[in-house]
Amino acid sequence: MLSLRNFWRRHRRKLFVTVGVLGSGYAMYKLYHAHKQRLFDLEREFEGGRATDELIKAQLQAHFGNIQRVADSITLPSSMHYLRSRISEELDHSPLIAKLEQGKGQPSTLTSLEKQQLWERLKILSFTSMVLSLWAMTLLSLYIRIQVNILGRHLYIDTARDLESSHLLEETDPFERHSQQEFLATADYLSGDGMNTLISDMQTAAAEVLKGKQLRDLLNTSQLHETIVQILDIFMSVGAPNHWVTYLMPENAISYKHQMATSSSVLLPDVTKLDQLLVETRAVLLSDDFSNVVTISLRTVVDALMDDFGLQLGGNSSRGIPLAKLLPRVAQMGPLLLEEPGSNRFIQIIRRLPEVEVFYTLLYANMPPS
Template identity: 70%
Template sequence: MFAHLYDDVDPSSSYTTSDAQVLWMMNHALEEETDPVDRHGQQEFLGSADYLSNYGMTRLIPDMQAAATEVLKGKQLRDLFNTSILHETIVQILNMFTTMGSPHHWVNYLVPENAMLYKHQRAMSNISLCPDFSKLDQLMAETRAVLSSDDFGSVVEISLRTMVDAVMEDIGVQPGGGSLSSGMPLAKLLPRIAQTSPLLLEQPSRNRFIQIIQSLPEVELFFTLLYANISP
């Protein structure tokens, strides 16, 4: 598990070269002591980082669309939206999305709900996979436990609120006819919202929204405590 710490070392952070070397040595020692089967499971777990883009998005997008459709039901393109109404509408959509289905259902977008099915999908694309997936099962279960925890839920809530505020700032400063503060028809507002979408999907190194979330004290504290409790 020290591999996560080593991979996350940022050259611009407070880590020194010796700090990175210590992390590398600890990770290297762990790999030498780890059973090959367990080590393979760890590598498979790291390979699951693309689960959201490969599998989760196919469920997330229609679910988010369903939440937006429910909240916007009855709205007309001529209806006027100002800053407060738009902010409230976005929050309502997020609340609808996060409360749809079973508690913490959104975790299934990030981590496989059925580990056996996911392992089968992975095996179909890589015939060299080891048949013993006990370590992968363990890591998947631990990850789901963290993502389903109340502490992580609080971090997500704070992050979403911060994201909404940042998105509102971007929409408010976009050029175009009409003023959001005084109100504009939904038909004119939708293109502004669409222009903001690509900014949300920029690479992490250039993504202003991710950088804002990373700098939140609550987020920093959560991951500090999480890493402090990581055991091999």
């Protein structure tokens, strides 16, 4: 017992130090283990979140890709076919040509004044058909691409909002999907309700530019180019600023609600969602950036069309042709501009314009969430 006391007396400081060191070491070990476990939990949580993000991203890209494919393979071809049919029907110049040919074979059937009036109508109709086809093709292709980007942006926002609740894209509300379909269907508005006013205003612009041009006047490629640009400028500037937007799209979704209500075999659209999409689209169409894109696209298409016309003249762009002989070629340009999108080089030219590519990139990236 005495020896134990002596040992304690001689070594107690060392024992305290040893116990302190061991205790501190154990505490450090527990802290290190807890920290390591926390890092492991955070890493596992991060990996799980990253996997979820990758899944959502893949679904987002797949669905957005589907929207683009629908637009390129169904919406645009269908709308372009409808547009071609309406223009061909409303601006059919074959009756005028038939009367002129009849008068040529039977001079007594038409007076000189009647012939002159028929040629004047044919002149205005031919240019109206060609310039209207050029404008409508350009704006329709741009409009449908705007639709795709707006839908893609909404898809991105809705997906981000649903991350916490684990909603997948396959679970999208059928009403919302129906609103997307109805929104894409507004691409046919131009060929439907917007066409009559469009034709009237384009004819007015064409008549204004052509009133001083006689059938015997010689026109070369440069003069034809100038004539087309003048018609476009007058057409785009007449009336209120950006009045041409009314040809492209409806103001609201009420008409769609009425149409859907007449059929019990389909779901009623979410009018609020459809109205939201239309409001955003109209804001884009009225923007200065889009006006610049429209101007650049129209001028580029006119230039490309004149290249084709120059080739028809054997590459001699300075060679003049009497306006009367030029009209059949002008009339043939309309159907050329409205060819199927897959083989329509003018649509491809518009898509490859740097200004157009930048515009749609910024549109998708910067569309403000509602």
